[in-house]
Amino acid sequence: MGRRQLWDRAEVLASAMRLFRHRGYLGASLRDIEEATGLHPGSLYRVFESKDGLFRAALDAYNDQVVQGRVRAHLLEPMDPVAGIRSFFTSAFETGLDPDPGCLLTNTAVESFTVPQAAAGVRRGLDAIESGFADALTRARALGLLSADLDVEASAARLLALYQGLLVLVRAGTPLTKLHTITDGAMASIGPEKDGQR
Amino acid sequence: MGRRQLWDRAEVLASAMRLFRHRGYLGASLRDIEEATGLHPGSLYRVFESKDGLFRAALDAYNDQVVQGRVRAHLLEPMDPVAGIRSFFTSAFETGLDPDPGCLLTNTAVESFTVPQAAAGVRRGLDAIESGFADALTRARALGLLSADLDVEASAARLLALYQGLLVLVRAGTPLTKLHTITDGAMASIGPEKDGQR
DNA sequence: TATCTTTGTGAGCGATCGTTCAACTATGGA
């Protein structure tokens, strides 16, 4: 009964998270959102209640799809967890076609004082990345790829910080060579580097 | 000849950088600025041309005073450069009285797509920190505190990334213990840790 | 077909944005 919804929720959220990642919460107006998603204000407010509601939905979708997807693909599933950690890092700046880099989580963490409703989602995403690192490190240690007395918890926390820092530097226009240098250093800091495995 | 200026430029810029650090460029309205600095719009526009001009002036002042001051105090001047690096890190989250943490550089780097005029200032500040790290590392190496074959340039880049990441996590409300863990890891990654020197 | 329900559309609301400017106030020199 009633008219069918013409738009796909997942597509709208995907456009919204791209826009919010690029411009931030405050920098993305409802006119921008309408242009990016094709959603008119009326429909938006019927489904998402407010701009804030849309943002929280987009952040949740970002966590569930983008973050979890990358954690799974690079940290949980690869046969070689050490190589997976490396590719997790490089995938943050070797975006290929995508012209505007960065991470919605990082950006929202920084903006979180002006958008406090998003703090919980930020924490959730950061925790997911950190436990992904911890999982990969644990597996690498079990495989003998890393030292047996590696402190997994501390290393995971440090990798998360380095990863977030990388995403800040990406936004500041740091050249690729330096980002690679940082990635190499991150790998060296968790254990003996096997050369030429980039 | 003519009336004297009633306000101190340095004080106004100090208030402005606090406000911008807390709320971001877009999140700080001119009414907020007026309340924080005591500067009425007319005076502001006479001296700084625009909100953007004030922001750039505040970012420059932040670089010249806060960033350079901390680089000097922790990285360039201390007798023990390794301890200096550690205190540079801890000073980012052991703010004491200051209720709202974070770094104007980090925040502006993330916001830089919506405030492109600030990109140059961000780069300048980040470079100052990185070369401060490089200086401290070079001195530490010369003093025999760090391995003679330490790659200073690469380590400085990695410390900068870790530091920026720390400032993201601070904003996200990461507990102090974890921030200390990350700091410990940063120190361990540049050389053999001398225990209990926090 | 007529009716009911759900969704789409976009003009327009009050509020607030960054900015301007005319009136006002203080100061130094003639």
Add this chain to the structure above:
DNA sequence: TCCATAGTTGAACGATCGCTCACAAAGATA
């Protein structure tokens, strides 16, 4: 003392903000 100059003040401008709502369109039921 009076004028020229520099600085202060805050009302108000047009633009844009997030948001609302009356109406149109589209499917389901009878």
